[in-house]
Amino acid sequence: MAQTTAETKQNETVRKNSLTFEDQVIKKIAGIAANDIKGILGMSGGFMSGLTERFRASGDITKGIDAEVGEKQVAIDISVIVEYGKSVPSIFNETIAAVKKAVNDMTGLDVVEVNMHVEDVMTRSEFEEKHRQAEKENENSRQLD
Template identity: 50%
Template sequence: MDTSTIVEHQGDLGAVRIVPEVISIIAGLAASDVPGVAGMSGSLMGGIAEIFKKNPSKGVKAEVGEREVAIDIFLVVEYGVRIPDVAGQVQAAVKNAVESMTGMTVVEVNVHVQGVVFPQAETRNEEPQPPRVR
């Protein structure tokens, strides 16, 4: 790994190094906790390729500097939510989580909505209907 991309904080007791992958994981977890977010999209291209829930860094691209970070998040929302509201909540949650956990300044959180997930049809446990014709 290129060590120039590792965020390093020097303190009295030694150095703390934060790998950019950690910032992506923090951002992904914060975004997926926002109501209305169905999941993170692993594709940076248009459309929904796959929704990743096992690896929270999928669907997150973090550009890391010495003291600042810019984040792009690619997500899928649930049908029926107001997308600008969900995107604003994602931006706030990601900014807060990354800044509080890493001490870095988040200069951008760009939300890219890749698709919409529709609710699954509920299976009804009804009694079978007798045939209408014989």
């Protein structure tokens, strides 16, 4: 039995197009945007992560970032290591602006909340030294495997 034009139109309006994003995608966008902020030395994976996890050069850009993604909105939590002597409120405001812009420009999602947790403060030289040590430890552990 053939459908009438009215029935066909009704069936077409029932279908909806959709665009969705994995949480990991939003976390990656936020991580890249936050890593570009002067004064953020690196992301931190939380208190349970070891130093080698924090400073690994080949580390996951999403480490230390959590995102709750809805259909139209997203909330983001970021844990960071901040450079000693820098204005943390300024870094926070720059991070909010950069993350909101990057996520909205790339996904169209409205970032309703950005929370930043400062997990550590280090001088740049201290951070770089710990980073080098962590790389050596990772290299040594790979050689043992």
